[in-house]
Amino acid sequence: MQKPARYVGGEFNAVMKDLSEVDTRIAYCFPDTYEIGMSNLGMRILYGVMNNMEGVWCERCFHPWGDMEEEMRKEDIPLYALESFDPIGSFDIIAFSVGYEMAFPAILNMLDLAHVPLRAEERGSLTPLVIAGGTAMYNCEPIADFIDIALLGEGEDQVPELIELYRMARREKWSKQELLCKAARLDGVYVPGLYDVTYHDDGTVRAITPKDGAPAKIRKRIVQDMDKAYYPVRTIVPSTEIVQDRIMLELFRGCIRGCRFCQAGYVYRPVRNRSRELLARYARESVEDSGYQEMTLSSLSTSDYRSLVELCDELEPFCAHKHLNLSLPSLRADNFSMALMERLQKGRKTGLTFAPEAGTQRLRDAINKNLTEDDLLESCRRAFAGGYNAVKLYFMLGLPTETDEDVEGIADVAAHVMHAWRESATNKNRGVRITVSTSWFVPKSHTAFQWEPQISIEEYERRVALLRERMNTKTVTYNWHPSPTSFMEAVLSRGDRRMCAVLESVHRKGATLDAWEEYFSLERWLEAFDECGLDPHFYANRTREHGEVLPWSHIDVGVTDAFLWREHERAHEGVTTPDCRTRCSGCGASSMIGRACDG
Amino acid sequence: MAKLRLLFVKENQASYISHLDLMRTFQRVFPRGGLELRHSQGFHPHPLISIVLPLPVGQSSECELLDFEVEQDVDGSGVADMVNSxxxxxxxxxxxxxxxxxxxxxxYLRASIELDYDRGVPDGAEDKLRELFSREEVLVSKRTKHKELTEINIIPMIKELEWSRREGRVCVLATVAAQNPGLNPALLGTAVCAQLPGLAPDFTRVRRLELYDAQMDIFR
Structure with missing residues (x-):
C-alpha cells in the first residue's frame, strides 16, 4: 500500500465532535486523492465554515488510490470519512468539491464505494442528499442526473443557508422533492432535476425549461466583502506530504487580465481584494498556529495585488525570523515582479517559469495575453544576470486563429531566450536549460472561446511535429504530451445532459481517477460514447453558432453573453481589451457587488 | 542553545506516518510551541532534527527518540506537554x-511480535517456530536501500526470543540488534512465511517496547 498515512486521518487541527451534540453529518468529498484535495484552499475554507456551525460535523473523504480501492472492495469496506471512520453512506449530506471535469468519473466511483445509488432519482429520501460545488459545476450537465443539487459560485454564505434549509426540511418532514423545490429558490442553487432539456434533430439544445417554480436563470453566489469572508487561520496540517504543503494566503479573488481562454479569469469576477492589514494578521496567525515554514501568496495573478510590495515589506522581517519562505506564484514577466522575486528569493536559485501561451504577438493579442516578447526577454535577461540558469516556457497549441507561423513562433521565442542567456549570463560554464512545454488547448464554457472547436488530434500532432522540427537548438528541451485526456476534457467541459449515460457507462467499465494518466483510457471512453449513440467530436470539435442555446445557457456567472461574444469577435479581429484596472470593459460582473470592482 | 531528546509513543493511526513525514511533522510542532529549532549553517539551512532509530511504517512503538537542537537555552522541562498539544x-x-x-x-531493542491466525493457531506451531529460530542460519530476502534484493541471515542479530500463546495468536518477545546492522523485527514474520509456509500468519503486528545499550541497560 502506497502512502497509508492518507487514509488514517488524525491530523493536527482535524475537527472531532461529540456525536451526541451533532444533528447534521456532512461528508465533504473531494473526487481525487488526499494530496490533491488537501491542497485545495476552497475545501479548507468550507470545512471550517461548516464545522463552525453548531450541531454540524463536516468530515473529509477522498478518492482512494487504486491499491487502497482494491483492498476496500476485497474486504467490503465502504468509503469512510477520515475523522470518525464512519461509512459516508449513512451521512445526511454528501458534498463534492469539483474543480476539474476529469474528476467526474471519480464522483460516481466514490458514490459506488459508499454504496449510495448513483442516480438522484434512485435516492428517494432526504438522506443522503448529494450536492456538488466548485468551478466544474458551471457546466455540471454531464453529471446532472447523479447530483441532487449543484452550488454555483463561492460557498461561504451559501453552504450554511442550504444546511439550515436541510435541517428545516427534516424538522418539518418535507419530502425530498419539497426540499429541492425550496432549495432552488436560494441564490446560486441549481437543481438539475427541475429543468427539462430538449434537443434539435442535429443534437444541439432546443430549450432548457424550468419547472416547479425553479428560476429560468441561476446566478452564481459570491462573497461580497473579502474582509468579512472566513479565512481558515486554524487549518489542518497533514501528517504526510501534500502537493501544496504550505500556508495559502489568498490575497484577492478574480483577475483583472481578461485572457480570453481562461475560465477562471471570467468566472471568478468581479475582482475583490482583501485588505493588507488583515492579510498580514492572517499570515502571522496561521504561521503560529500551523508551524508551517512556507507560505504562498496566492491569487490568479498575484502581482496585480495593489499593495503587494507593502505587504511583502511587512511580512519580510517576520519571515526571516521564523525561517519562513514566501513564494509568489503566477507572477507576470515584468520588471516589477522580477524585482520583487529577486528580493524574496533565498538560497538556491532554481528555475523560473513563464507562460507566454502563444508564439507570436499577433496570437497573444488574439487571446488577450498582455505580454510582449520584450517583457519576457527583459525578465529572462534579468534572471540570467542574477544567476538563474533554467527557464520553463509554457505554450498552448490549437488556440483559435493559430497558424503555422504562430506555431513556429514558439521556436523563435525559445531561440531568443537562448540569446538572452548568451548576452547576460554571469557564469556561462554552468550552461542553461530552456524547456518549452506545449499543451493542447481546451475551450471552456463561460469564456470568449466557448463557441470554438478544439483542433483534432491529427492536427495537434501535426503542429507538434512542425514545432519539433523548428526546435533545433540543443539547449532547448521540448516537452509535449500525446494527451488524449485533453480531448476528453474538451468533450466533458462543454457536454450536455445526454452525456450522463456515457458517464454511467464509463463508470461501469471501470473509470475511476481519470484525471491521472495511470487510470485514463481513451478506448474506454470511446466505447461508452459508442454504446450511448453519441459522438464525442460533436462536443469537442464543432464550431457553435452565435445564438445557439448552450447546455450551460441558464447558468449566469455574472459576465454577460454579450460581453463574451464581443471578446470572441475581438479575438478574431486581433484586437486586445485593456485590463480592468486600465479601463472597465463592462463585462457585467460588477453588478454582483453593486459597486465598482477591484476596490 | 541546547541539544534535546524527546521520548515519544507512536501508535494507532500515527504508525502509518512515514519517517520523512514524521520529521516534517515535528519540524512544525516545535515552532508552534515557541521553540526555535537551530538550523545548519550551510548555504541551504535545514533544521537540526533527527530520529535516533527510524521505525518501519505500520509498526508501533513506546520508545521513539527524536534528537533536535533549539536556539533557546532550555533543559527540556515542559516540552513534552507543549508538544502534546x-x-x-x-x-x-x-x-x-x-x-x-x-x-x-x-x-539492542525489544519488540513484541504478534502472529495472528484468523482460523486459530495451527497445532504444534510453537515447537516448529522455536525449532526454526534455533537454527544456525535463517536466510530472509530483503530489499536494500538501492532496491536490490539480498539475502541476510537474521540469526546472529537475534539476542533473545520468548514465546507465548494467546487466543488465535502466537506472541514473541524479541530482543534484537538495533543498528550496525539492525534487525527489523517484522523479518521474523517474513522468515516464518518463507521457511514454514504452513504457519504463515494472516497478520503480523510489531510493537517496539524498549531500547538498550550494549550492557542491556535502558538507553535514553
Missing part, C-alpha cells in the same frame, strides 16, 4: 531532556 492522533510525547549519551550507544 500539537501532535497528530497516535503520537504522544513522554519526556524531554538534554542529550546525555550519543545515539551510537544504542545496541
Amino acid at each position: 500539537g501532535l497528530p492522533a497516535g503520537l504522544c510525547a513522554r519526556e524531554c531532556y538534554r542529550v546525555q549519551r550519543p545515539a551510537r550507544d544504542l545496541a
